[in-house]
Amino acid sequence: MRLLLMDGLRNGQLVAGSKLPTERALVDQLGAPRTAVRNALAVLEREGSITRHVGRGTFVADSFAANADAATVQAPQTSPAEIMQTRLLLEPEIAALAASQATQADIDHLHHCLARSEAAGTHVDFEAWDSALHRGIATAAHNTLLLRLFDTMNAARDLPVWGSIKRRSATPERRDGYEGSHRAIVDALTERHPELARERMRDHLLDVRGNLLGQH
Structure with missing residues (x-):
């Protein structure tokens, strides 16, 4: 599904705000099961x-269209310590x-991600x-180079070693803390407070590092 979007953006068939075909049409176009198409769309929405708007359809996000090349970043070989x-x-x-x-749209998207994570x-x-x-926070900075750097780093989180250590360290109490x-x-972002946002992000990541690597 991601490749379909990338190809459409690169050949000019899609632009920011373009409406995508319906799920049924995508099933026919891709020759894939409807559940697979629905799951792929859900992943793209999370990112x-x-x-997606009820009653209106599914649309290419402005941020994805503006940073299409960054979406193809491959995960570098690294370690959880280097990632942190x-x-x-x-x-x-x-x-x-x-x-x-x-923008207000960025803030709304962050609140959406927050609500969905808490309901997971x-x-x-x-x-x-x-x-x-x-990633929504990185997109909200509206700096293409920083977003590319973030995507390179974030791709490493798809490595098996990262997923394994996150699963082993997960507890309900730690999830509550992350939330x-x-x-x-x-x-802090909603209040437009840069220093507070910086401090709270650093505190959060130090907590994550401590839980994953025991480096408090």
């Missing part, structure tokens, strides 16, 4: 690549920039919306 080092260097500054650059019934769903929230941190970050 902020598409927007890079996140601590990059994401607090991204959050600070997003606090001053985010499984670890997998929570992790997906967690990732979508962090509280996420709410605090989104509140």
Whole structure:
């Protein structure tokens, strides 16, 4: 599904805001089961690549169209320790920039990701919306180069070693803590408070690093 969007953007058949075919039409076009198409659309929505409106349809998100090349980033070979080092260097500054650059649509998307992550019934769903929230913050900074750097770093979270260590460290208490941190970050962004956004993102990532790697 992602490749279909990428090809459409590159050949000019799709632009930001383009309406996508219906699920039924995509099933026919791709020759894929309807459940697979629906799941692929759900993933793209979580990432902020598409927007879906009841009664209107599904549309290409402005941010995805503007950063189509970044969406093809491959995961680098790295370690959880390197991932966390890079996140601590990059994401607090991204959050600070997003606090001053985010549009109301960006803020609305972050609240949507936050609500969906808190409502997630499984670890997998929570992790997906967690990732979508962090990418939404990077997108809200409206800096193409920073978003590319973020996507390169974030792709490493798809490596099996990262998923394994996150599952082993997951507890209900830690999820509660992450949800509280996420709410605090989104509140700082909503209040347009760069210093507070930077501080809360750094505190959140230090907590994540401690839970994953035992580095408190």
